[in-house]
Amino acid sequence: MPASPTFAAVIAKLKKFYGPPPPPPVTDPFEQVLWENVAYLADDDKRARAFAELQKTVGTSPNAILKAPPEKLLAVTRLGGMVPELRAERLRQSAEIAQILLKGALDAALAESLAKAKKTLRQFPTIGEPGAEKILMFAGKYPVFGLESNGLRVLQRLGFAREQKSYSASYRAVQQALCGQLPKDCPSLTGAHQLLRRHGQALCRRARPLCEKCPLRESCAFAASMERQYL
Numbered sequence: 001m002p003a004s005p006t007f008a009a010v011i012a013k014l015k016k017f018y019g020p021p022p023p024p025p026v027t028d029p030f031e032q033v034l035w036e037n038v039a040y041l042a043d044d045d046k047r048a049r050a051f052a053e054l055q056k057t058v059g060t061s062p063n064a065i066l067k068a069p070p071e072k073l074l075a076v077t078r079l080g081g082m083v084p085e086l087r088a089e090r091l092r093q094s095a096e097i098a099q100i101l102l103k104g105a106l107d108a109a110l111a112e113s114l115a116k117a118k119k120t121l122r123q124f125p126t127i128g129e130p131g132a133e134k135i136l137m138f139a140g141k142y143p144v145f146g147l148e149s150n151g152l153r154v155l156q157r158l159g160f161a162r163e164q165k166s167y168s169a170s171y172r173a174v175q176q177a178l179c180g181q182l183p184k185d186c187p188s189l190t191g192a193h194q195l196l197r198r199h200g201q202a203l204c205r206r207a208r209p210l211c212e213k214c215p216l217r218e219s220c221a222f223a224a225s226m227e228r229q230y231l
C-alpha cells in the first residue's frame with residue numbers, strides 16, 4: 001500500500017497537471033443559491049446557460065425574482081433539465097427567504113459567525129452542510145473547505161478516509177482527515193476545490209477511473225488495490 005500523500009502534495013501535482021484552477025462561475029452568496037437551483041443533474045455548460053438566461057430575462061436579485069411572472073421563471077428552469085416546475089418554485093422560495101425572512105440582509109446574516117452563516121444558508125432549498133461551506137468559501141467569507149462529490153471521491157480513493165454509509169458521514173470523515181492540512185485562506189481553498197473537482201470529472205470518474213493517465217497514481221490507495229486485484 002503506498003504511503004498516504006499530503007493534501008498539499010496532491011494539490012501541487014494536480015495544479016502542475018491541469019494548470020491554474022478556473023475561478024468559480026459565481027461567488028455572490030445569493031447567486032450561488034440560484035446557481036444550485038436553476039438546474040438539476042445538468043453538466044456545467046447546461047447550468048451556465050440556464051443561469052445566463054436567468055440573468056438576462058429576470059435578474060438575480062431577490063426582488064427581481066419575486067416580481068417575475070411564473071412563466072418567465074419556468075422558461076429559465078426548462079433550460080436546466082428535469083423537474084423545471086419544482087426548480088422554478090425553488091428560485092421563488094429562495095428569493096422569499098432572502099427578501100422576506102432575512103429582510104434583504106443576507107450578507108449581514110452571513111457576517112455574524114460561521115455557525116450562524118451555515119445555519120442561514122441551510123434554510124435555502126437544496127443547500128446542506130457541504131453546499132453552505134462551498135458558498136462561504138467561494139464568497140471569501142470564511143476559510144472552510146466546501147467539498148463537492150467529485151473532490152470527495154478523489155480524496156477517498158487516495159486514502160484520506162474510507163467511504164461511510166451516508167454521504168454526510170463520508171464528508172465528515174474526509175474533513176476530519178484533512179484537519180491541520182488545509183490552507184487557511186479562501187482563494188487557496190477555492191483553488192484546491194476546483195482542481196479536485198476537475199480531476200474527479202476528467203480522470204478520477206465514478207465509473208472506470210483512468211488511473212493509467214493520473215498524476216497521483218503512485219500514491220493512490222485505490223489504484224494500488226486495483227493493481228493487486230489483477231496480479
Ligand code: SF4
Pocket residue numbers: 154157158203204205209210211212214215216217220221222223
Ligand atoms: S490513480 Fe485512479 S483512483 Fe487514484 S486518484 Fe488517480 S484516477 Fe483516481
